[in-house]
Amino acid sequence: MIVETGHFALVMALCVAAVQSTLPMIGAHKKHSSWMALASNAALLQLLLLIISFAALTYAFVTSDFSVTLVLNNSHTLKPLLYKVSGVWGNHEGSMLMWVLILAIYGGAVAIWGNNLRPTLKARVLGVQGILGFGFLLFILFTSNPFNRIFPAPIDGQDLNPLLQDPGLAFHPPLLYLGYVGFSTTFSFAIAALLEGRIDPAWARWVRPWTLAAWGFLTGGIALGSWWAYYELGWGGWWFWDPVENASFMPWLAGTALLHSAIVLEKRDNLKSWTIFLAIIAFALSMLGTFLVRSGVITSVHAFASDPTRGVFILALLVITVGSAFALFAWRGPALKSTGIFQPISREGGLLINNFLLSVATASVLLGTLYPLFIDVLDLGKVSVGAPYFNSVFVPLMSPMILIMGLGPFLNWKRGDAILALKQLQIAAIIALTGAVITWFLIDRATVLAAFGIGLSIWLFCATLSELAGRIQLFRAPIIEVLRKLRRQPRSSWGMTLAHGGLALVIAGMTASSAWRVESIQSMMPGDTALVSGFEFTLKSVQNIEGPNYTASRANFDVTNRASFKISLEPEKRIYVVSRQPTTEAGIYSTFLGDLYAVIGDPDGKGGYITRLYFNPLVTWMWFGTFIMVLGAGISLSDRRHRVGAPARRKLPRGATAET
Amino acid sequence: MKKIFYFLPLVILAILAIYLIMGLGRNPQDLPSVLINKPIPAFELAPIKGQTKGLSNLDLLGQVTLVNIFGSWCEACRLEHDLLMKISKNNLVPIYGIDWQEPNNLVGPRWLKRLGNPYTLVGDDPKSRGAIAFGVTKAPESFVIDKNGVIRFKHTGRITENTWNNTVWPIIMDLKKQ
Numbered sequence: 030m031i032v033e034t035g036h037f038a039l040v041m042a043l044c045v046a047a048v049q050s051t052l053p054m055i056g057a058h059k060k061h062s063s064w065m066a067l068a069s070n071a072a073l074l075q076l077l078l079l080i081i082s083f084a085a086l087t088y089a090f091v092t093s094d095f096s097v098t099l100v101l102n103n104s105h106t107l108k109p110l111l112y113k114v115s116g117v118w119g120n121h122e123g124s125m126l127m128w129v130l131i132l133a134i135y136g137g138a139v140a141i142w143g144n145n146l147r148p149t150l151k152a153r154v155l156g157v158q159g160i161l162g163f164g165f166l167l168f169i170l171f172t173s174n175p176f177n178r179i180f181p182a183p184i185d186g187q188d189l190n191p192l193l194q195d196p197g198l199a200f201h202p203p204l205l206y207l208g209y210v211g212f213s214t215t216f217s218f219a220i221a222a223l224l225e226g227r228i229d230p231a232w233a234r235w236v237r238p239w240t241l242a243a244w245g246f247l248t249g250g251i252a253l254g255s256w257w258a259y260y261e262l263g264w265g266g267w268w269f270w271d272p273v274e275n276a277s278f279m280p281w282l283a284g285t286a287l288l289h290s291a292i293v294l295e296k297r298d299n300l301k302s303w304t305i306f307l308a309i310i311a312f313a314l315s316m317l318g319t320f321l322v323r324s325g326v327i328t329s330v331h332a333f334a335s336d337p338t339r340g341v342f343i344l345a346l347l348v349i350t351v352g353s354a355f356a357l358f359a360w361r362g363p364a365l366k367s368t369g370i371f372q373p374i375s376r377e378g379g380l381l382i383n384n385f386l387l388s389v390a391t392a393s394v395l396l397g398t399l400y401p402l403f404i405d406v407l408d409l410g411k412v413s414v415g416a417p418y419f420n421s422v423f424v425p426l427m428s429p430m431i432l433i434m435g436l437g438p439f440l441n442w443k444r445g446d447a448i449l450a451l452k453q454l455q456i457a458a459i460i461a462l463t464g465a466v467i468t469w470f471l472i473d474r475a476t477v478l479a480a481f482g483i484g485l486s487i488w489l490f491c492a493t494l495s496e497l498a499g500r501i502q503l504f505r506a507p508i509i510e511v512l513r514k515l516r517r518q519p520r521s522s523w524g525m526t527l528a529h530g531g532l533a534l535v536i537a538g539m540t541a542s543s544a545w546r547v548e549s550i551q552s553m554m555p556g557d558t559a560l561v562s563g564f565e566f567t568l569k570s571v572q573n574i575e576g577p578n579y580t581a582s583r584a585n586f587d588v589t590n591r592a593s594f595k596i597s598l599e600p601e602k603r604i605y606v607v608s609r610q611p612t613t614e615a616g617i618y619s620t621f622l623g624d625l626y627a628v629i630g631d632p633d634g635k636g637g638y639i640t641r642l643y644f645n646p647l648v649t650w651m652w653f654g655t656f657i658m659v660l661g662a663g664i665s666l667s668d669r670r671h672r673v674g675a676p677a678r679r680k681l682p683r684g685a686t687a688e689t
Numbered sequence: 690m691k692k693i694f695y696f697l698p699l700v701i702l703a704i705l706a707i708y709l710i711m712g713l714g715r716n717p718q719d720l721p722s723v724l725i726n727k728p729i730p731a732f733e734l735a736p737i738k739g740q741t742k743g744l745s746n747l748d749l750l751g752q753v754t755l756v757n758i759f760g761s762w763c764e765a766c767r768l769e770h771d772l773l774m775k776i777s778k779n780n781l782v783p784i785y786g787i788d789w790q791e792p793n794n795l796v797g798p799r800w801l802k803r804l805g806n807p808y809t810l811v812g813d814d815p816k817s818r819g820a821i822a823f824g825v826t827k828a829p830e831s832f833v834i835d836k837n838g839v840i841r842f843k844h845t846g847r848i849t850e851n852t853w854n855n856t857v858w859p860i861i862m863d864l865k866k867q
Contacts, residue, residue: 302695306698310698324709324713341713344706344710347706348706352702352703352706356699358698358699359692359695362695363695399705402709402712403708406708406711633796
């Protein structure tokens with residue numbers, strides 16, 4: 030019964046979406062305020078219906094109702110509760126339901142917090158959200174209904190793909206979708222603005238929080254996915270330039286560009302059509318990602334079971350929505366006039382180069398991801414594009430961007446003084462150069478690229494700190510004054526400082542873990558010792574253990590540095606009972622300088638085991654750096670200035686009592 | 690003039706869409722082999738330790754056979770192994786194995802001893818001679834060879850029950866009738 034309620038709510042949501050996508054749009058056109066006001070109610074009702082629907086599916090999973098085909102295929106009574114819940118979105122149908130739920134959450138958020146918007150703009154934004162919701166709900170109901178029943182119901186299910194039974198991956202999709210789908214809001218804002226023909230700094234200010242939210246979630250989601258790949262796949266790597274990873278990375282790059290170009294629009298009334306274009310593209314790339322993962326046109330370790338009908342449907346959705354958006358852009362775009370003018374060397378100039386480099390990077394990732402498909406379609410053979418291509422394209426593009434990232438904030442709007450800015454950056458430059466030179470001469474196995482990467486990271490970090498120091502007049506004003514200024518910094522500038530500083534840490538982690546990773550593969554008997562990067566790994570024992578829905582061999586390693594440091598690692602090799610699929614659980618001990626990482630493999634038949642042992646330097650810096658970046662987005666998001674129209678909070682004068 | 694640039698995204702989307710539509714019907718894992726419908730190249734492999742006869746292209750003449758490239762190091766091969774055992778137990782088609790890139794000459798035979806040996810003959814291929822003859826990219830990989838020693842079908846990756854029932858077995862039945 031509950032399952033049928035969920036199904037019914039889904040159908041109702043489709044009907045509400047049909048209303049939401051038409052009446053408010055007509056209302057905005059004809060200036061019927063009651064029709065426009067309908068948008069908010071429809072958005073909230075749709076949210077409510079989809080919450081009911083999602084809750085019903087979750088209920089079916091938690092109670093292991095195997096009469097629902099989806100539960101049968103993706104769950105099992107033995108599975109721990111967390112994975113019964115995460116099983117809801119660990120499959121195509123359920124994840125699409127989550128997709129529309131998140132779309133509705135954003136729609137509801139605009140309805141609730143969008144009171145400061147022009148009524149026509151708000152109606153149109155929600156109208157476009159309604160159109161998107163309508164398309165995807167249609168897709169779910171016709172090709173991917175999660176509530177399909179099976180009769181007679183089997184006794185037990187077929188279990189969730191064991192690789193997905195992991196806390197990191199349980200939360201990775203929701204975060205990622207909050208990011209992906211978040212760009213639907215900026216998309217809707219862009220379309221609504223094009224329909225109105227009015228794009229001004231106020232628009233940019235309204236869009237900014239939504240971009241920030243989507244960007245923050247996407248950053249977190251990508252990092253979580255990368256972290257999962259790092260410890261679950263057991264290869265010691267954290268990024269593989271896999272098509273599905275690229276699918277999440279492209280909207281991130283475009284979204285980062287959007288975040289910055291929207292600043293120019295907000296502050297200087299410039300880059301109008303470009304910002305609109307990026308807002309469309311960011312969501313178009315999110316939809317492309319959805320298509321690539323689910324249509325089976327591209328091979329990937331993460332792809333869902335592919336189905337061409339679904340592919341056709343999503344592709345049609347993509348072409349219709351993005352195609353009409355681009356058509357509208359081609360029609361209305363040329364009329365958008367930017368008023369601000371600026372010199373090449375200026376804050377705008379720096380942000381423009383940043384946008385250019387990010388866009389080229391996005392395009393090259395897109396090209397690399399789709400190139401095998403192009404070649405295949407043209408019958409020129411089968412190729413795969415791997416890490417060498419992406420690395421060789423990406424590093425030269427990102428390096429100048431990082432250099433400019435340090436410099437840009439020191440330039441004034443309109444016309445900047447590069448010489449003055451560089452003078453302020455002297456110390457940062459000297460520290461960075463010294464760091465690079467030290468790396469090159471003093472650290473074993475340092476390549477030019479590694480020294481350069483470390484130098485870049487230090488440059489960005491020091492430049493970001495210098496910028497903060499300049500703003501609060503550190504060492505130039507009395508300490509009281511400095512502290513007062515520090516407290517008065519707007520939250521959006523804290524956001525920038527944290528995001529840029531976090532990226533510096535991420536770069537350091539990426540460089541070090543690529544350049545100085547030590548890997549050692551060998552066959553070990555219990556009692557054997559292997560030496561990896563100065564650490565002694567001793568295999569103490571291998572035991573068979575029983576988990577809730579798997580059996581595993583668990584190895585026990587003692588790791589010492591031949592001095593006081595001594596820890597133990599317990600990697601596992603699991604075989605999941607139902608699917609017979611093996612997975613590796615790496616044993617990881619993280620330190621400030623690097624991770625000790627051990628994987629236990631198959632028995633070698635002589636009483637020993639194949640083991641893979643790693644020392645991965647500075648890996649933790651990447652996760653910590655991304656955390657700082659996301660924190661920056663969060664702090665910037667909490668800036669009161671986003672809530673235009675909200676009266677500034679005034680402190681009550683001392684002694685006055687607040688009336689309640 | 691400037692207006693043309695605003696149409697550019699639309700044009701690019703259209704081109705992209707055409708490629709994506711054409712890509713939909715294809716399976717990127719179906720790597721076509723240049724060797725399909727060609728006779729197997731000559732090769733000769735030594736036996737694995739403990740067996741007397743290796744494998745050469747001459748062994749594959751006269752009947753429909755399945756050639757399977759495997760290695761004890763390969764996870765997917767291990768998963769595929771149960772199906773191969775079932776095929777050989779039911780005498781559906783003789784399977785010939787190429788034991789590819791073992792780290793030493795002991796692990797392959799031991800692997801087969803532990804999991805059962807579905808192969809009529811196994812060639813030891815530490816230097817990838819057989820694998821190169823068949824144009825193998827990764828293990829497991831399987832080839833259907835007809836009576837005349839011509840490669841008729843290639844499957845990359847593990848053969849599941851599903852692919853066996855729906856694709857490989859019908860092809861073999863067809864070839865047997867000819």
